[in-house]
Amino acid sequence: xxxxxxxxxxxxxxxxxxxxxxxxxxxxxxxxxxxTDVAVVVSALGDTTDELEALAFxxxxxxxxxxxxxxLSTGEQISCALLAIAIKELxxxxxxxxxxxxxxxxxxxxxxxRIITIDGKRIRDAFKHDKIVIVAGYQGVTANDEITxxxxxxxxLTAVALAKALKAKVCEIYTDVDGIYTTDPRIVKEARKIRNxxxxxxxxxxxLGAQVMQARSIEVAKRFNITLHVRSSFSKEEGTMITNExxxxxxxxxxTCNKNEAKITITSVPDKPGxxxxxxxxxxxxxxxxxxxxxxxxxxxxxxxxxxxxxGDLAKAIKATSVIGNKIGAGxxxxxxxxxxxxxxxxGMRSHSGIAAKMFAxxxxxxxxxxxxxxxxxxxxxIIAQDMADxxxxxxxxxxKLEQI
Amino acid sequence: xxxxxxxxxxxxxxxxxxxxxxxxxxxxxxxxxxxTDVAVVVSALGDTTDELEALAFxxxxxxxxxxxxxxLSTGEQISCALLAIAIKELxxxxxxxxxxxxxxxxxxxxxxxRIITIDGKRIRDAFKHDKIVIVAGYQGVTANDEITxxxxxxxxLTAVALAKALKAKVCEIYTDVDGIYTTDPRIVKEARKIRNxxxxxxxxxxxLGAQVMQARSIEVAKRFNITLHVRSSFSKEEGTMITNExxxxxxxxxxTCNKNEAKITITSVPDKPGxxxxxxxxxxxxxxxxxxxxxxxxxxxxxxxxxxxxxGDLAKAIKATSVIGNKIGAGxxxxxxxxxxxxxxxxGMRSHSGIAAKMFAxxxxxxxxxxxxxxxxxxxxxIIAQDMADxxxxxxxxxxKLEQI
Numbered sequence: 114x115x116x117x118x119x120x121x122x123x124x125x126x127x128x129x130x131x132x133x134x135x136x137x138x139x140x141x142x143x144x145x146x147x148x149t150d151v152a153v154v155v156s157a158l159g160d161t162t163d164e165l166e167a168l169a170f171x172x173x174x175x176x177x178x179x180x181x182x183x184x185l186s187t188g189e190q191i192s193c194a195l196l197a198i199a200i201k202e203l204x205x206x207x208x209x210x211x212x213x214x215x216x217x218x219x220x221x222x223x224x225x226x227r228i229i230t231i232d233g234k235r236i237r238d239a240f241k242h243d244k245i246v247i248v249a250g251y252q253g254v255t256a257n258d259e260i261t262x263x264x265x266x267x268x269x270l271t272a273v274a275l276a277k278a279l280k281a282k283v284c285e286i287y288t289d290v291d292g293i294y295t296t297d298p299r300i301v302k303e304a305r306k307i308r309n310x311x312x313x314x315x316x317x318x319x320x321l322g323a324q325v326m327q328a329r330s331i332e333v334a335k336r337f338n339i340t341l342h343v344r345s346s347f348s349k350e351e352g353t354m355i356t357n358e359x360x361x362x363x364x365x366x367x368x369t370c371n372k373n374e375a376k377i378t379i380t381s382v383p384d385k386p387g388x389x390x391x392x393x394x395x396x397x398x399x400x401x402x403x404x405x406x407x408x409x410x411x412x413x414x415x416x417x418x419x420x421x422x423x424x425g426d427l428a429k430a431i432k433a434t435s436v437i438g439n440k441i442g443a444g445x446x447x448x449x450x451x452x453x454x455x456x457x458x459x460x461g462m463r464s465h466s467g468i469a470a471k472m473f474a475x476x477x478x479x480x481x482x483x484x485x486x487x488x489x490x491x492x493x494x495x496i497i498a499q500d501m502a503d504x505x506x507x508x509x510x511x512x513x514k515l516e517q518i
Numbered sequence: 519x520x521x522x523x524x525x526x527x528x529x530x531x532x533x534x535x536x537x538x539x540x541x542x543x544x545x546x547x548x549x550x551x552x553x554t555d556v557a558v559v560v561s562a563l564g565d566t567t568d569e570l571e572a573l574a575f576x577x578x579x580x581x582x583x584x585x586x587x588x589x590l591s592t593g594e595q596i597s598c599a600l601l602a603i604a605i606k607e608l609x610x611x612x613x614x615x616x617x618x619x620x621x622x623x624x625x626x627x628x629x630x631x632r633i634i635t636i637d638g639k640r641i642r643d644a645f646k647h648d649k650i651v652i653v654a655g656y657q658g659v660t661a662n663d664e665i666t667x668x669x670x671x672x673x674x675l676t677a678v679a680l681a682k683a684l685k686a687k688v689c690e691i692y693t694d695v696d697g698i699y700t701t702d703p704r705i706v707k708e709a710r711k712i713r714n715x716x717x718x719x720x721x722x723x724x725x726l727g728a729q730v731m732q733a734r735s736i737e738v739a740k741r742f743n744i745t746l747h748v749r750s751s752f753s754k755e756e757g758t759m760i761t762n763e764x765x766x767x768x769x770x771x772x773x774t775c776n777k778n779e780a781k782i783t784i785t786s787v788p789d790k791p792g793x794x795x796x797x798x799x800x801x802x803x804x805x806x807x808x809x810x811x812x813x814x815x816x817x818x819x820x821x822x823x824x825x826x827x828x829x830g831d832l833a834k835a836i837k838a839t840s841v842i843g844n845k846i847g848a849g850x851x852x853x854x855x856x857x858x859x860x861x862x863x864x865x866g867m868r869s870h871s872g873i874a875a876k877m878f879a880x881x882x883x884x885x886x887x888x889x890x891x892x893x894x895x896x897x898x899x900x901i902i903a904q905d906m907a908d909x910x911x912x913x914x915x916x917x918x919k920l921e922q923i
Contacts, residue, residue: 183599194588
């Protein structure tokens with residue numbers, strides 16, 4: 114019988130010190146003892162990446178990206194060697210590999226490279242010799258033998274891509290929370306852990322502000338139908354399974370809240386074809402992602418346009434908007450940093466009607482004013498005042514009975 | 519006209535923090551501006567290697583050597599990326615490489631691998647594009663793509679081997695002292711910096727206790743006749759040139775003092791052929807290097823044998839000696855940790871006679887008793903009481919007028 118293969122990914126907080134590395138070693142061995150081949154992907158120890166970045170930025174405000182990849186890829190190489198040492202100390206055979214050594218080939222986009230292929234030959238060879246394999250996450254190598262890194266959340270991506278290459282049964286993502294919650298438990302103490310969620314719902318939650326996993330890794334898992342299991346490295350409890358399977362279609366699976374956006378309004382925009390296009394073309398040229406856009410019904414052939422951008426891009430976006438505003442003869446450019454996006458997510462929305470209406474009514478009952486609204490097939494979002502956000506999330510969590518799921 | 523090529527190696531203390539890395543960047547650029555191609559070899563930042571070792575030994579008393587190489591090789595990768603960032607920030611083009619990327623192929627002896635070949639193609643290509651090249655010291659890769667390290671002083675070895683591969687004019691070894699001194703300036707304040715020294719003398723001094731460079735790198739430089747220039751990274755002054763050239767043959771080039779040995783004496787050894795051989799065979803089997811050996815003239819067919827070993831190996835050596843002592847029916851095994859070896863080194867000893875006699879007379883005039891004596895072609899060593907060592911070095915430095923060189 115062929116052995117089952119499992120891929121396990123441990124984040125930086127799971128390997129932050131010697132005791133935690135030993136803890137991870139024991140967890141890995143527990144799986145190995147179930148007659149399973151285990152490939153482990155590790156992130157850099159605790160704050161290593163931040164410390165290395167601080168050194169680089171102490172030398173240059175704009176350190177070259179190729180050199181940043183040389184620098185930052187060492188963090189994962191350190192943690193995978195240490196985990197291999199810890200596992201061998203417990204009497205099990207283990208071997209660590211860099212991204213390059215297991216043939217993770219990427220394109221040339223330093224600091225945010227894309228994986229092109231994974232060979233994985235050395236991993237399969239090591240499995241044949243009954244070794245536990247530890248792979249440095251977050252990194253690969255170009256066809257020209259240059260070291261690359263995969264960007265934020267890159268170790269998750271390494272794990273998912275390895276699971277695909279090795280035909281693993283499941284890819285476990287160990288983190289410092291024990292799964293995906295109906296909403297942030299720090300805001301709503303009745304928040305419940307979600308047992309099962311679809312890729313689609315998880316992607317929507319990630320894009321709307323849930324921070325457990327990066328959207329990119331979930332997309333790859335969805336494409337190749339790799340079951341993800343998000344769970345805690347500090348407890349043995351099961352976490353959240355992310356799959357393609359649609360169980361019972363729950364209308365609202367979770368509630369997200371994003372306080373990292375700002376709103377820009379440009380007033381008295383001439384209501385002529387192509388004017389809005391010009392504005393958003395210019396903003397997009399600056400590399401800024403615009404989210405929700407709302408245009409008022411025009412009065413006297415003039416309308417107001419509002420849109421949201423990430424807070425970090427606000428200054429750049431205000432500048433671009435002002436330049437275009439002058440060109441097209443619009444009015445003022447206004448900003449509002451004190452907003453929050455509160456969203457309901459659930460693939461059952463497709464078949465359940467009335468979700469949006471109930472959301473608006475709940476907010477109204479709680480005297481919360483809605484500034485902007487957007488919807489997708491499986492989500493409804495309202496932009497509201499930031500100081501109302503926690504109140505809104507609590508009210509919605511109760512109204513949709515998420516504590517009973 | 520072909521450009522001159524220089525190899526510069528900077529030790530860990532030269533790149534211990536951001537300001538020192540910037541200082542190194544400026545020094546490197548100063549050479550680049552002389553129309554010279556520069557390949558720089560760097561050690562790990564300050565205490566990085568010690569910190570990584572502490573993590574590994576926190577997990578295991580005997581961490582596997584392959585994993586130690588994975589772990590420790592990151593230290594040099596970090597410092598070479600940082601130096602490349604610092605140089606680019608000053609407006610000069612630079613590129614960092616791991617040992618593997620420049621084709622440093624080694625044997626499979628993890629933690630103390632030997633360099634087999636250096637390709638260096640990527641360095642020559644980078645020179646063609648007018649780049650300053652930074653190479654991670656202390657590391658290479660086996661034919662099977664396993665990362666190896668070169669052992670203590672490994673970055674010096676990388677620099678010397680690169681100088682050979684690139685046909686460099688000179689290999690500069692930057693350190694925290696400004697050259698090789700006639701003796702330790704902390705003992706004799708009149709000690710003078712030696713301008714020129716031969717490989718042979720330098721090797722003798724290194725083996726007798728001078729700690730600036732490892733013997734292994736000097737041997738390689740000697741074999742390929744690569745001029746070494748040992749100098750300070752904190753001053754612009756010239757340091758010490760190590761070459762094959764014999765200038766004026768000075769009888770005594772320098773004085774070394776080694777306090778890290780201990781003496782073992784085994785009494786009443788039967789004076790029969792093969793007895794001493796048995797003893798030293800057993801000690802050598804334990805991997806202990808025996809230095810000076812002295813055997814008394816036998817009385818009543820019994821003689822005493824004394825020899826020195828590194829202090830760290832004393833317990834093991836005592837044990838082995840006692841075992842053999844019992845077998846051959848010898849007397850007691852005595853130890854003495856309070857010894858020092860004071861040595862005169864100079865290739866001129868070959869043609870100057872009377873050096874040893876003058877040394878003994880100087881020690882006698884200063885009431886310093888000599889326990890053991892050894893000589894080589896270019897050195898004379900006396901084992902004396904450790905608390906007399908500084909006095910002996912001072913007296914000899916003066917007697918041989920080393921302050922006037």
